[in-house]
Amino acid sequence: MVSQETVNYIAGLARLHLAGAESEKFAKDLEAILHYVQKLDGLDVSVIKPTSHVLNVENVFRDDVIKPGLSQEQALAFSVENLNGGYKVPKVIE
Amino acid sequence: MNLFELTVHQILDQIKAGKISASSVLAEVSARAQTLNVKTNAFVRLFPSPEIKAGPCPVPIAIKDNICVKGELTTCGSKILKGFKPPYDAGVVDKIKASGGLILGSANMDEFAFGSSCETSAYGPTRNPWALDRVPGGSSGGSAAAVAAGQALWALGSDTGGSIRQPASFCGVVGLKPTYGRVSRYGLIAFGSSLDQIGPFTKDVTDSALLLNIICGFDERDSTSLNVPVPDYTKALVKDINGLKIGIPQEYFLDGIEPDVAAAVKAAIEVFKKQGAVVKHISLPHTEYAVATYYIVATAEASSNLARFDGVQYGLRAMPPNLRKSPLIDMYEETRARGFGDEAKRRIMLGTYVLSSGYYDAYYLRAQKVRTLIKQDFDKVFSDCDVILSPTSPTTAFRIGEKINDPLAMYLSDIFTIPANMAGIPAISVPCGFDRAGLPIGLQLMAKPFAEETLLRAAYAYEQNTPWHLERAVL
């Protein structure tokens, strides 16, 4: 059973604010999906290597050569808010 | 016949013959894109009329809303990318532009490609041109509907677990997912980075080969794009499939397939046999684990890929009315709560869960291992088979709203398309008939990595011996 505590922990990690009945709803949804994926437990994978890349490609590099990027104006053109050349965000408290 | 009903190769022939001009094609298709959109909602936005430039393929194209077009809104069907105009073109957009392609606008999609019905878009659902109360499939539903409705001559979509093939099947058009690494992912807003691949929606197989010729090839900006030569795919368009070995996987013909779909696919097998193909019964024993594996791997990657939509740099930013935790954390949590729809939240939660401390081995690592088994199934079969044949989807287009509240049922509609993504192999969906309600049915063909030519040859031979690709939705 996926507890609401777990759901709230996961939502915290994912930086999602869950309003009202949402944590209950997601607990139920997660429960159903996790129950479904439990079918994988029936397979013996102890000697199987994991696949994180489906093709056998290795050693893809870039040469250490400078190419033009964006100007400050271009970089801030899509910003929500900017100030003095920086992206403006709410005060970060350390 | 109206220009919008023609295939691209027919249009190009007519332009070459001097019968029509690129601008008249653009004008007619643009007008149709505009007027029909109130019915289909295939486009989330149309760009200002593109300028005609020199190039071999000056035809109107629809681009899925998750493929970046420089200076144009690119929003992934989501509120969270509100106002975002990328300062760069995706690799495929570079190539489309270089070929003279005319980008009409952004095609609708399930939010962040999370869905199989195009209903989770923040811009409202797209409707199936064959029956407006039905879904076009998803997630590239807008691209499929645009081609089926003649709102574009062809389109680009992306396929993570069937998002090109399933909507192609639902909308009666040809959809092809290339081999992973065949097409650059640069500028494709990622869902599941190890699965995503861009591919063409076209009216027939010849157009599919033509569009593949344009978009395939190495891109130094994508480490996972393969530096191997790209053949001229139109050379693969020959009708001769004598001796072609076609595998029929038993696991793809189980309960749950609609009878009309099963019948159409069986009839298709007969068409192949008649032309000299050798049909063999094969087994892909780990098929039943593919959906579960997919929903772990894809959501894990998605949870990380979508973290960047946080209100800091671009897109939506929201603050709660009262301070909850700290100004910064409140901004993150409120922006993401308001910017993402339910399905996006559900998948982010699932993906975060399977990667979180204490669960990684049980879920993510296990799924990566099962992925190996699924891939090995294909490796084995392809040692003695050229092509694997199956239905694209167990059903034809379902009604809008029918599955939206049952995530698991929705996930299972990708049961036949997901394995190709897990194994990185190319697959195509071609029209193979209609059900009793007049809805299109799709046939899926899969081949080994980089065997797109084999796929095209088989699909072309089938198409040229059947009438399905000539049918057009009437709107």
Added chain:
Amino acid sequence: MTTFETVIGLEVHLQLKTQTKIFCACRNEFGHAPNTHVCPVCLGLPGTLPVLNRQVLLDAMKVGLALNCQINDFVKFDRKNYFYPDLPKDYQISQYDFPIAKNGFLDVVSNGNKKRIGITRAHMEEDAGKLIHDAENACSLVDYNRTGTPLVEIVSEPDMRSAEEAYDYLTALKLTLSYLGVSDCDMEKGSLRCDANVSIRPVGQDKLGTKAELKNLNSFSAVKKAIEFEVGRQTGLILSGGSVVQETLLWDEAKGRTLSMRSKEQAHDYRYFPDPDLVPFTLDVAQIDRVKKDLPELPYAKLDRFMTAYKLNQYDAFILVQDPALADFFEACIKIYPDSKKLANWLNGPLMKELNERKKVFAQIKLLPLEMTELVRKVEDGVVSNLVGKDILGIVLSEGKSVESIIQEKGLAQVSDDTVLEKVVDEVLADNLKTVAEIKGGKTGALGFLVGQAMKKMQGKANPKKVNEILTRRLQND
């Protein structure tokens, strides 16, 4: 009363000075206006993808090899997921279970003894941007210029037992790394950064105590002071019946104490997984051997060699190897002028003084081995005095002229002409009758005073040896 043992491990982040960033082609350089060295890739814009800079892998391999690590033949990148505004993708591309290097060590001289500090691992990762806190506008501003700067993180074993040892390890590490030429290794500029894991345990106990992670250590002395403070804090806590909580602490240099950062309350659940956007890398033995072969001679090997080959004492050799450019210069000079002790004295003494006054390192000045040895030779041959020689060195460095021409132009050559010197000695003897009487009375030590007087009259240009001889002779004969 229980006595405690301190256990310290250091995590050092080294910024590489490659031309471009780790995963994009932006210029890798600091000190520019905010957000001017950025591109869609390092800004983490949607759809963009990383491609590894070849040089980063090579440089990281050098670091691993210099620290006597095993280089993994299979290397991959992973995503470390956490939200922070200076991290545009909200994950950092780093390395988790297959880092570039592991199981190494560094030999450190601490308190006169050689001690081997284990290196757990070294891995590649991308640096984050910078947050600027704007108090006036009650907001923070983000600058992404630094985002994507290549880093190598070097994690030591918890092998250090005192703040002093940690300091010595860090010094030795910096020295070793500076030899590789892959980084500026400047703590003040942030190209070398250090976090310290500190715990204490009763002497004799095997199990490690609960550790605190110290951050914001911006200088070598801060590392030492922070650890000393933290050990005191932890000891006090345990002796008074409390216990240490595992947490991250910030060093406050002004207050001279560590402070808790509880506001970052989120648990460290980084959800590492292989980055699907980057392919794995395989390194073959031949490739690793090639890099190993091309490594420069490292400081401790050079130290040993200088002591045996040139018969230098440890003190002289140690100073010389602090700067590889200076050490090379020393070796170039010794081919021309073989007296190693005299050369070392000149390099470690007057030359070092000139460098310090100019606030420069050796690589930033122009000095040919031929000029340096010429100068030493002139002093040793008595052409110029030691004192004048030092002045000449300053002039060579400031004006770039040759030693010979400076001596000529300024008339600095030492006077050894007997007739001139005899005359000066006459004057000195006449002027200092009292001292002369004292010397004759047996107070021979006052002779030096008379030599000094003669030198003064000659503005330092008299050959002191000669003056001494003449004075001695005259005092005996008179």
